[in-house]
Amino acid sequence: MARLLIVIPAYNEEANIEKVVGNLAKNYPQYDYVVVNDGSRDHTAAICRARGFRLIDLPVNLGLAGAFQTGLRYAAENGYDCAIQLDADGQHKPEYIAPMLEALEDGADIVIGSRFLTVKKPKTLRMLGSYIISWAIRLTTGRAICDPTSGMRLFNRAMVEEFAQNLNYGPEPDTISYLIKNGAVVREVQVEMGERTAGQSYLTFYKSVQYMVKMAISILLIQWFRKRDTETPYPERSL
Template sequence: MAKLLIVIPAFNEQENIVRVVDDLVARYPQYDYVVINDGSRDHTAALCRRHGYRMIDLPVNLGLAGAFQTGLRYAAENGYDCALQFDADGQHRPEYIQPMLDKLEEGADIVIGSRFLTVRKPKSLRMLGSYLISWAIRLTTGQAICDPTSGMRMFNRAMLEEFSTNLNYGPEPDTISYLIKNGAVVREVQVEMGERTAGKSYLNFVRSVEYMTKMGLSILLIQWFRKRDTDSPYAERSV
């Protein structure tokens, strides 16, 4: 069985972190995890210490990209075969880990936990940005990604090396698009996600619009023309 690390970036998640980690420990003890406390200003780090959780405590807030890259570097340096990006707010459901692992073992480099692989995407203002990002990825790579903004993503060993040793690699749709263009195999698995039950997401309406616009422009105007400055660890393998 592949050695998996669940990476849990956490910023001001004192109301959720205990529930999320305790559920993983109780129901899925076969998987290792690490909490990346991203310079939280609340009691997230204190709660992790009190409960004896495995934690990397960043002294300042690096943002999701920095926290995520920290987790993948930890995974790469400690001999893990793959890693899963897992939200600290309780929206990601661990029962989908095994189906994602199965897809990884079938040859995928990245597996996305997709809300819309077999379920129709709502036609709402909230989903408009997701539609546009999916369109941009398909235009630039030829591949359809049904849920490009899903934060539940699994990465194989080659991707651990890729993300942990290169700059400007955030866990975002534009990076996924860039990696597809450079030969990475990306697959999706249908999942359901819960709703945040406590705390407040940093993505309000204005920030959501800004995020979708930034991702779309990055895919169309930057990642499409971006050249690799290092040799790909996965380009030479047979797929």
């Protein structure tokens, strides 16, 4: 069985983190996890320490990309075979990790937990950006990604090392598109996601629009100028 690390980036998730990690510890003890507290201003880190959760406590807010990369550096340095991102708000359901691992073991480099692989994507204003990003990825790579904005993504060892050592790699659709263009095998597995039960998402409508525009521009233009390092070996350290 592949040695998996669940990376949980967390920013101001005091209302959710205990439930999310508690569920993993109780029902999925076969998987290791680490909470990456991204400079939260609430009690997220204090709750993790009090409950004895495995924690990386960043002193300042680096944003999702920085917190995610911190988790993947930890996975790379400690010899994990693969790593998956689960959001700290509880929307990502760990019961889908097993079928995603199967897809990874079947030859994928990256597996996306997709809401829309077998379920039709709604034609709403909220989903407009997802349609645009899917179109941009297909235009530049020839590959159809049904749910490009899903944050539930599983990475094999090679991808873990690449994300860990390249500074311009964030857990975003433009990076996925860039890797597809450079030969990475990306597959999707149908999942269901829950709704946030507590706290507030940092993504307001205005920020969502900004995000979609930024991703589309990056996929269509900027990714052609990115540099990729796959040659530098990543050092392994035992736990």
